[in-house]
Amino acid sequence: MSVLKLIQKPIAYLLVGGLSCLVTLHRLEARTEARTELPASLVLTSVYEGIRDIHGQRATPELYAGGRSLRSSCGVIRSSAYCPLDHVIFIPQRDINIAYQHGDAALAYIIAHEYAHAMQTAFRFQPRSTPVSELQADCLAGVYMGLIPNLTFDRSDINEIVSFAHRIGDYAWNSRHHHGTPRQRRRAVVSGMQASFSGKNGLKACL
Numbered sequence: 001m002s003v004l005k006l007i008q009k010p011i012a013y014l015l016v017g018g019l020s021c022l023v024t025l026h027r028l029e030a031r032t033e034a035r036t037e038l039p040a041s042l043v044l045t046s047v048y049e050g051i052r053d054i055h056g057q058r059a060t061p062e063l064y065a066g067g068r069s070l071r072s073s074c075g076v077i078r079s080s081a082y083c084p085l086d087h088v089i090f091i092p093q094r095d096i097n098i099a100y101q102h103g104d105a106a107l108a109y110i111i112a113h114e115y116a117h118a119m120q121t122a123f124r125f126q127p128r129s130t131p132v133s134e135l136q137a138d139c140l141a142g143v144y145m146g147l148i149p150n151l152t153f154d155r156s157d158i159n160e161i162v163s164f165a166h167r168i169g170d171y172a173w174n175s176r177h178h179h180g181t182p183r184q185r186r187r188a189v190v191s192g193m194q195a196s197f198s199g200k201n202g203l204k205a206c207l
């Protein structure tokens with residue numbers, strides 16, 4: 001991935017699929033030196049700032065990353081999760097390490113996925129069924145990655161995202177933790193990215 005620097009403040013509200021979102025019209029400063037793999041710290045801040053730029057502060061949860069666990073009102077969180085009671089996202093070091101077995105874009109996908117859960121909660125459109133909710137979060141993660149103004153994803157990044165989506169799919173249909181099969185997860189995140197790349201209302205593609 002390569003990173004670009006945001007230099008203007010959010011200035012416009014736009015209605016997207018009936019949801020009021022703060023949308024930023026901005027110019028981007030000259031691209032920073034292109035790198036094939038960004039360090040985790042830069043991915044974390046860039047994805048966080050990029051999505052915050054799309055939504056504005058009001059829906060932006062706190063992001064905690066690194067370490068083994070986070071004490072929250074949802075209990076002790078040990079894997080990547082969004083806790084709606086505290087409005088926080090936690091990404092443990094273990095998940096960062098697993099993501100980097102695929103590449104920097106896989107970490108961007110994890111952050112965007114958890115952020116999508118925060119948006120499902122904030123705008124009250126979270127499906128009740130776990131796999132439906134998780135696949136919607138995958139799709140929205142794809143939309144975010146396609147829309148984030150300060151990051152560009154190349155072909156190898158897309159491969160990283162697809163291979164990671166495949167890895168985190170499961171076949172535990174009878175489990176309440178079932179998140180979708182590898183194929184479903186791949187398709188969900190790719191369809192979200194495609195929708196935003198093609199200029200469609202990406203959010204609508206996921207609802």
Ligand SMILES: [Zn+2]
Nearest residue numbers: 113117134137
């Ligand atoms: Zn999830």
